[in-house]
Amino acid sequence: MKIDIQKLVRKNILNLKPYSSARDEFEGENGIFLDANENPFGVLNRYPDPYQKRIKQKLSVINQISADNIFLGNGSDEVIDLAFRIFCEPGEDKVLTFSPTYGMYEVSANINDVELINLDLNNNFQINLETFKPYLNDENLKIIFICSPNNPTGNSIQNIEYILENFNGIIFIDEAYIDFSPEESFKNKIKKYPNLIVSQTFSKAWGMASVRVGIAYASEEIIKFYNKTKPPYNISQLNQNEVLNALNDENIRLVQDDIKLILNEKKLLIQSLKELKLVKKIFPSDANFILIEVENADLIYQKLVEENVIVRNRNSVIKNCLRVTVGSPEENLKLIETLKSII
Ligand SMILES: *Cc1c(COP(=O)(O)O)cnc(C)c1O
Numbered sequence: 001m002k003i004d005i006q007k008l009v010r011k012n013i014l015n016l017k018p019y020s021s022a023r024d025e026f027e028g029e030n031g032i033f034l035d036a037n038e039n040p041f042g043v044l045n046r047y048p049d050p051y052q053k054r055i056k057q058k059l060s061v062i063n064q065i066s067a068d069n070i071f072l073g074n075g076s077d078e079v080i081d082l083a084f085r086i087f088c089e090p091g092e093d094k095v096l097t098f099s100p101t102y103g104m105y106e107v108s109a110n111i112n113d114v115e116l117i118n119l120d121l122n123n124n125f126q127i128n129l130e131t132f133k134p135y136l137n138d139e140n141l142k143i144i145f146i147c148s149p150n151n152p153t154g155n156s157i158q159n160i161e162y163i164l165e166n167f168n169g170i171i172f173i174d175e176a177y178i179d180f181s182p183e184e185s186f187k188n189k190i191k192k193y194p195n196l197i198v199s200q201t202f203s204k205a206w207g208m209a210s211v212r213v214g215i216a217y218a219s220e221e222i223i224k225f226y227n228k229t230k231p232p233y234n235i236s237q238l239n240q241n242e243v244l245n246a247l248n249d250e251n252i253r254l255v256q257d258d259i260k261l262i263l264n265e266k267k268l269l270i271q272s273l274k275e276l277k278l279v280k281k282i283f284p285s286d287a288n289f290i291l292i293e294v295e296n297a298d299l300i301y302q303k304l305v306e307e308n309v310i311v312r313n314r315n316s317v318i319k320n321c322l323r324v325t326v327g328s329p330e331e332n333l334k335l336i337e338t339l340k341s342i343i
Contacts, residue, residue, distance in 0.1 A: 003168055003195045005221045008142060013086050018228045023050050048237035051227065055240060058247040059215065069190055069217055071226040074234050076176060076201045076214030079226075080104055080145075083197060084112040086225045087142045087170055096135055097145040098127055100152060100317045102174060105145040117141070125153040125283070129162065136166055147174040149181050152314050152323040154285030156183045164193050170222075172197045177287035179205030179259055187217040194219040202243060204288060205259055211242045262288050266326045272336045278343055280320070289325045297322050300342060307338045 006014060022036035039045045056067040073079040088095065090113035097105045099118045109116040117135065122128045127146075135141055144167060148157035164171055173186050175198055187198040198217045203209035213235060216226060245251070266288070273279045273292060278300065281293035294300050297315040301322060304311055312323040326332065 005194060005219065005225075008087055008169060008195070009225055010085075010087065010089050013225060013229055016228060019232050021047070021050055021232045023047055023232075044237060046237070048233055048235065048240055050232050050234075052235055052240055055243050055247065058244070062247065062252070063187065063217075065187065065190075065217060066220075068220045069223060071216040071218070071223050071230075072235055073214040073216065073230070075203065075212040076174065076199045076216075077104055077108075078230070078234065079197075079199045079214045079216045080172070080174075081108045081111070082226055082229055083143055083170065083172055084108050084114055086222075086229050088112060088114040090114060093140050093142045094138065095143040095145060096141055097147075098132075098150075098157070100125075100150075100314070101145070101147045102151045102176075121150075121153070125150060125155050127157060127159050127163075129159055132163075141169055143170040143172055145172045145174065147176070148183070149177040149286040151176065151287070152289070152291055152312065152317065152321075154283055154287045154289060154291050154323075156181055156286045160186065164189070164196060168195070170195050170197060172199065174199050176201045176204055179255075180263060180288045181286035183286060190217050190219055194221060197222060202246070206246060206255055207258065208242060208246060211239050213239055213243050262326050265329060265332055266290065269324070269326055269332050269336070272332075273339075276336075276339055276343070278339065289323055291318070291321055291323050293319075293321050296320065300339075303342045304335075304338055307341070309335050309338050311335075 026035060036047055038047065052072045055072060056070045059070055060067040071079065073082065094115040094117055095105065095109055096117040096119065098121050100121065106116050119132055144163060146157055146160055148160065149155060150157055160173065171193070173196065175185055178185050178200060185198065186196065190196050190198065196218065199214060201214045202211055266285070270282055270290060273282055278295050279292050280295065283291040285291065291314070297313055297320040301311065301313040314321045314323050324335065
């Protein structure tokens with residue numbers, strides 16, 4: 001199956017002459033820079049590298065993926081939004097996702113005036129292939145969003161390979177929680193599937209949510225369209241510096257240790273939750289959060305808030321369910337103590 005990425009791209013993006021920044025036209029490090037109307041005084045006076053080459057170089061070495069297969073966004077939310085802007089003709093094209101899932105696919109679809117097809121996950125929060133199959137032939141279906149491990153359910157999604165083998169549009173796999181999961185990342189399959197975008201983020205396992213940097217791994221062709229469409233200086237120098245500092249061997253070991261600690265805390269938290277009568281069900285999780293079903297989610301959520309413990313009330317999406325992020329040992333203890341006091 002040969003997929004022509006250009007055929008999937010919107011005509012205006014295909015023909016777009018991108019903004020050419022001063023930093024595009026001259027790339028050297030040394031010189032007297034009188035080309036960008038910057039102020040010669042100050043410390044943050046220069047525009048940042050528009051393509052964040054030093055970060056990509058490091059990510060390339062760490063992940064054994066060419067820098068040409070990497071895009072960096074202002075959070076993965078920008079990576080998601082750009083997918084709409086590159087591939088979806090407003091008022092014409094469609095995207096598909098499996099709910100309940102991350103809310104940004106729908107918000108981005110609405111902002112870009114693109115129809116979103118929402119297929120329900122089954123009782124185990126897995127894709128129902130039989131109801132999905134008819135959509136494989138929809139000419140206007142441009143992107144399928146799959147979040148795995150899925151937010152807010154926590155489980156890894158099965159049968160993704162089937163979709164990769166059978167869909168000719170773009171498959172966007174959101175792996176925001178992959179570092180907590182025993183499953184292997186799909187980023188190693190971008191060579192096999194030129195229509196695959198795998199997004200990851202520095203916001204969760206890396207502990208850098210305030211820095212706002214997300215990653216996309218994809219074929220060189222897709223990455224080129226991302227670079228062409230993005231705002232020229234989408235990642236500030238301050239944010240680039242933070243990520244560069246984080247990408248060293250010692251810090252990577254610290255991040256791995258934190259992940260182990262969080263996963264161990266998750267195990268303890270699940271044990272404690274199991275002993276509580278008001279917890280009706282604990283759903284399996286490959287992420288750093290747990291979805292639980294309780295007797296009366298609205299009430300329990302409110303009681304927790306009164307005690308200054310904030311969880312995510314998902315009652316409107318999955319009846320009587322709360323999503324609980326695994327916190328520090330002290331925070332988790334406080335959650336359990338508070339839940340006990342509610343009984
Ligand atoms: C938290 C989260 C993200 C992260 O978004 P950023 O913009 O990178 O902070 C992406 N996808 C999902 C499913 C998430 O839960």
